[in-house]
Amino acid sequence: MDKQQMYEYLEEKKPVLTNLSDRIWEYAETAFEEFQSAALIQDVLRNHDFTVEAPIGKIKTAFCGTYGSGRPVIGILAEFDALNGLSQKAHSAVQQPLVHSGNGHGCGHNLFAGGSVGAALAVKEYLETNHLPGTIKLFGCPGEEGGSGKAFMAREGVFQGLDAALAWHPMEVNAIFDIEFLANYQVLYTFKGKAAHAAAAPHLGRSALDAVELMDVGANYLREHIISDARIHYAITNSGGYSPNVVQSSASVLYLIRAPKTFQVEEIYQRINQIAQGAAMMTGTDVQIDFIKACAEVVPNRFLSNILYENLKQQKLPEYTPEELSFAQEIAKTTPPSEDRALDSLNRFRGSLSDEEIHRCAGQLHGKDLCDIILPFHKEGQCARLTMSSDVGDVSWNVPTAQIVTACYALGTPEHSWQLVSQDKTSIGHKGMILAAKALAGAAVDLLEKPELVEKARQEFEKRLDGQTYRCAIPNDVVPKPIRLLV
Known part of the structure; x- marks a missing residue:
């Protein structure tokens, strides 16, 4: 099996991954109570010959699926928790809660789960078919929204022994997510x-x-x-x-x-x-x-990010049907007014991209409602900084870590909004999910076949830490708390 055949395998698995993502969307379970979502993902992993350890990290809904043996050991992160108060009918350009004050996937973690699981299945198939050494691990990471599940997992040493960790996130654009988040x-x-x-x-x-x-x-x-x-x-x-x-x-x-x-x-x-x-x-x-x-805070790893970038560039970007373009246009009409929605979406990358690059990309997207380009990435450049936070930061203090984002929503879609929930269960979101799975799988295969790449990522990791060691800020006696217990 070569990479192209691996990507074809992912296309064959699209019904499985789409069903997984859509059912997690329907469950819409919030932090540390994602029991149905976690069980569903574990079933899919077991059905594809992964060994599943659950629970892990002293969290009932955290787990790890493993296939293979030996090094390198590559981890792929999956999230699957929803947000409270964001219930919304799927594929609707009108705000229509399914359940009054109910939950909804306002950050796309149902797609996050589907794409990450897809990448893990594809890498497993590659290792098995080619009889290669190496280990792929899919980490089920609960409670990202308001819970920092990965930080609790890191405190318990869950990510020790990994050579690299890869992740992604649904967004409005296709890009490397080499971003400095706030602690x-x-x-x-x-x-x-x-x-x-x-x-x-x-x-x-x-x-x-x-x-x-x-x-x-x-x-x-x-x-x-x-x-x-x-x-x-x-x-x-x-x-x-x-x-x-x-x-x-x-x-x-x-x-x-x-x-x-x-x-x-x-x-x-x-x-x-x-x-x-x-x-x-x-x-x-x-x-x-x-x-x-x-x-x-996140510890960037630009060498690892560049491997993801090269694999993202190898992919054919999704083509959208007239129906998908029409729906994106209807959603765009409901988003906050803007003189240039594409520019607003790109501004979060200011710092990693020059003003000239941002305006050039905005020009390529002008008049469009869906992103059909890949944003540039510079291995030797700087990171952008967002005023948001991510518990991927705690993983990045333990192992070289990199992330990508793919276009799953109309440009200008606000995070944590009913518009985003509506798009999470559409063919637009599914296409972005499969694109992410292919890029993650491709990068994982590169690392598994070329251990020298792992070593270079490790060298950058150690240089950035500069002698610092990870200390989880969560006291040892603090346990994860579901959102409903905080109100």
């Missing part, structure tokens, strides 16, 4: 006070809601005194009930703190803790601080 902490602050009649005996009460509000005011003032690349977000998860004539005895607020480096997040976290303690002192309440999760 983050997520922390729950719960205030306990004393209930009382708010009119008859307010002096007897101690308001937990007052404490939450004072804490939020203090955090807002802190924003002026942190580095410009940092972010502080919060959500009041418990406001103390629905009775304004009762002094609220309990209230909670969930904070998400981001910064380019973990040590910077830690500094801001300690200051926010002081603000919380000050709010408790001002209101005569007690505060409990529960660390929920964290993820590290």
